[in-house]
Amino acid sequence: MALMFLSRKYKFALCFLFLVMFCLCKGQDSPLSPMDKKEQEVIYSVIQGFVGKWWNGSDLYPDPCGWTPIQGVSCEQYDDGFWYVTAINLGPVFDNSLTCSHDAKFPEQLFKLKHLKVLSLSRCFLSSNQNPVKLPISNWDKLSDSLECLTLRSNPGLVGTIPTKFGSLRKLQSLVLLQNGLTGKMTPSIGNLVRLRQLVLSGNYFVGEVPVNYGRLSELLIFDASRNSLSGSLPSTIGFLDSLLKLDLSNNMLEGELPREIGRLKNLTLLDVSHNKLRGGLFGGHNDFVNLKDLVLSNNPIGGDLLGIKWENFQNIETLDLSNIGLIGSVPESITKMNRLRYLDLSNNSLSGSLSSNLDNMPCLRALHVNGNNLTGKLNFSEGFYIKMGRHFAAWNNPNLCYITKPRNQIPYGVKPCL
Ligand SMILES: *[C@@H]1O[C@H](CO)[C@@H](O)[C@H](O)[C@H]1NC(C)=O
Ligand SMILES: *[C@@H]1O[C@H](CO)[C@@H](O)[C@H](O)[C@H]1NC(C)=O
Ligand SMILES: *[C@@H]1O[C@H](CO)[C@@H](O)[C@H](O)[C@H]1NC(C)=O
Ligand SMILES: *[C@@H]1O[C@H](CO)[C@@H](O)[C@H](O)[C@H]1NC(C)=O
Ligand SMILES: *[C@@H]1O[C@H](CO)[C@@H](O)[C@H](O)[C@H]1NC(C)=O
Numbered sequence: 001m002a003l004m005f006l007s008r009k010y011k012f013a014l015c016f017l018f019l020v021m022f023c024l025c026k027g028q029d030s031p032l033s034p035m036d037k038k039e040q041e042v043i044y045s046v047i048q049g050f051v052g053k054w055w056n057g058s059d060l061y062p063d064p065c066g067w068t069p070i071q072g073v074s075c076e077q078y079d080d081g082f083w084y085v086t087a088i089n090l091g092p093v094f095d096n097s098l099t100c101s102h103d104a105k106f107p108e109q110l111f112k113l114k115h116l117k118v119l120s121l122s123r124c125f126l127s128s129n130q131n132p133v134k135l136p137i138s139n140w141d142k143l144s145d146s147l148e149c150l151t152l153r154s155n156p157g158l159v160g161t162i163p164t165k166f167g168s169l170r171k172l173q174s175l176v177l178l179q180n181g182l183t184g185k186m187t188p189s190i191g192n193l194v195r196l197r198q199l200v201l202s203g204n205y206f207v208g209e210v211p212v213n214y215g216r217l218s219e220l221l222i223f224d225a226s227r228n229s230l231s232g233s234l235p236s237t238i239g240f241l242d243s244l245l246k247l248d249l250s251n252n253m254l255e256g257e258l259p260r261e262i263g264r265l266k267n268l269t270l271l272d273v274s275h276n277k278l279r280g281g282l283f284g285g286h287n288d289f290v291n292l293k294d295l296v297l298s299n300n301p302i303g304g305d306l307l308g309i310k311w312e313n314f315q316n317i318e319t320l321d322l323s324n325i326g327l328i329g330s331v332p333e334s335i336t337k338m339n340r341l342r343y344l345d346l347s348n349n350s351l352s353g354s355l356s357s358n359l360d361n362m363p364c365l366r367a368l369h370v371n372g373n374n375l376t377g378k379l380n381f382s383e384g385f386y387i388k389m390g391r392h393f394a395a396w397n398n399p400n401l402c403y404i405t406k407p408r409n410q411i412p413y414g415v416k417p418c419l
Contacts, residue, residue: 033066033075033083040064042112043073043085049107050090050100050124071098076115084115086146091122091153100124103131111139118149125157128181134160135182141168151176158182167192179203186225191216201225202248208232210249215240224248226272231255239264246270250296253277263289272296274321282309282322291316298323298345305329306351312337323369324348331355331370340364347394348372360385367392371414378418379403386410 035043043064044057061068065075065083071094074087092099104124110116125133133155140163147169152158158180166175167189173196182204190199191213199220206228215237217223223244230252238247239261247265250272257280258273268289274296281304282297289295293316302325311334314320320338323345330353331346341362347369354377359368371394379395383406386393395401396414405417 032063033077034081035065035075035084036080036082039082039084039113042109043070045109046088046107046113047073047090047098049109050104050121051098052101052103055098071096074118078115085113086115087118087120088113088116089118089120091120091124093122100126102126105133106136108136108139111136111142113146114142115146116143117146118151119147120149120151120153121155122151122153123155124152125155125180127157128159131157132159132181133157135163137163138165140165144168144170147172149174149176151178152180153178155180161185162187162190164189166190169193170195172196174198176200177204182206185209186211186214186230188213190214193217194219196220197243198222199224201228203227206230210234210238212237214238218242220244222246226250226252228252233257234259234262236261238262241265242267244268248272249276250274251276256280258283265289267291269316270294270296273300274298276300278302280304282306289314289317293317293340294319296321297325300325302326303328306332306335309334311335314338315340317341318364319343321345322349324372327351329353331375333358335359336362338362343367345369346373350374352376355379357381365389369394370398371395372397374398374400376400377402379412379415382406383410386412 047057047070048055061070064070064073072089073085075083076086077083090098090100125131148171150172153176161184162182164187166187170193172193175196176198178200185208186201186206188211191211194216196217197219202224209232210230212235215235218240220241221243223241226248231254233256234254236259238259244265245267247268248270254276258278260283263283269291271292278300279302281302292314295317296319298321305328307329317338318340320341327349331351333356336356336358342364344365351373352375355370355375357380359365360381368389375398379401387410393412395412401415402418403412403415
């Protein structure tokens, strides 16, 4: 009797379980986050365009904005009650990320996603021989009311020029075209994107000058066009980038002088123009780089000397790299007044005269490179200085320099003891 009761209870439990499962399954048939049917087909075909024909979205992801989210795709609900795709991130970011196929294309359907805010494709177009892909020329204006962030990164197979139509993406805040195979000039139309806060064009094959009208980007915080083949001189309008924090134009073929208007950029923390062909001496003393932390001018035929500059005004500077820029004259005492300086590189110039023993008293200095100059006199640093610096003190290739012998065993490499 007791047994029968138990088993009846068991049967009931089983039924209940089936009922629950049935309801759940039933629930899974109808999307929790309904999409406009067209939008749903569009996202399937867009993703398929990137990841390949094998990918059957309607099979795998019946409710893409709800209980079967597509990796890297985000949605938001809009006023009409439907859910729309707002972000697509493809590329090997997480273990389960969707990655592009070897014959990936830019699907035309992409431009039908009218609420798309973020598009990010990394390692998507990999071969400029087997599958060279160009950015679509037209249709970008269809994303002009939505697109805020466009990131195309590490796509060596992405070739051709930046479409002029990018200039219609007026909501764009971040444009990152990093390490692709893009060529041609940096299109002036980018100067229309006045909401941009980040513009990264680094590691492509861009040529020509930095367009004058980029000076309109007054909200820009980061401008990085390093590692291209840019030429000509920098436009003075660069001084209108009032908000700029980081300016990196290193590894190009820029000529002429650094425009003195750069000195207007009060919030600048990083200025890197190393490995170019800049001339004209160090800035004319009118600069007020109060916030500058990293100043990297190395490998340019800049010339001139260190004497005309009030180094004591650079109170926030941490990195100062003036290596191989053709400097002459002596190293002024004021250099030792930069209290936050950690890294000072003056190597491979034609500096002469002696080094102040006050370099020893700089509170933050951890690296000092003065090798490859024509310094003379006696290095008069404490034992502690050499220990603190270790391998980061370089003074070799100064034929007429010597060091005052101190008791212990730290000696500056490549420098002879004073007689
Ligand atoms: C995807 O799967 C559905 C359902 O199994 C099928 O009807 C459809 O033809 C498939 N689509 C593609 C592109 O393979
Ligand atoms: C510079 O930075 C300060 C402090 O962060 C900020 O208040 C100011 O608005 C910035 N200036 C510009 C022109 O962006
Ligand atoms: C300085 O010149 C030497 C010899 O030409 C070179 O090996 C070294 O890399 C240069 N250092 C820098 C920082 O450019
Ligand atoms: C180095 O300086 C000495 C004088 O201290 C000078 O005689 C010599 O010509 C200089 N060498 C170079 C290469 O400038
Ligand atoms: C080295 O510097 C110390 C003070 O730091 C000073 O007393 C000494 O005279 C200096 N020696 C030479 C040879 O300049």
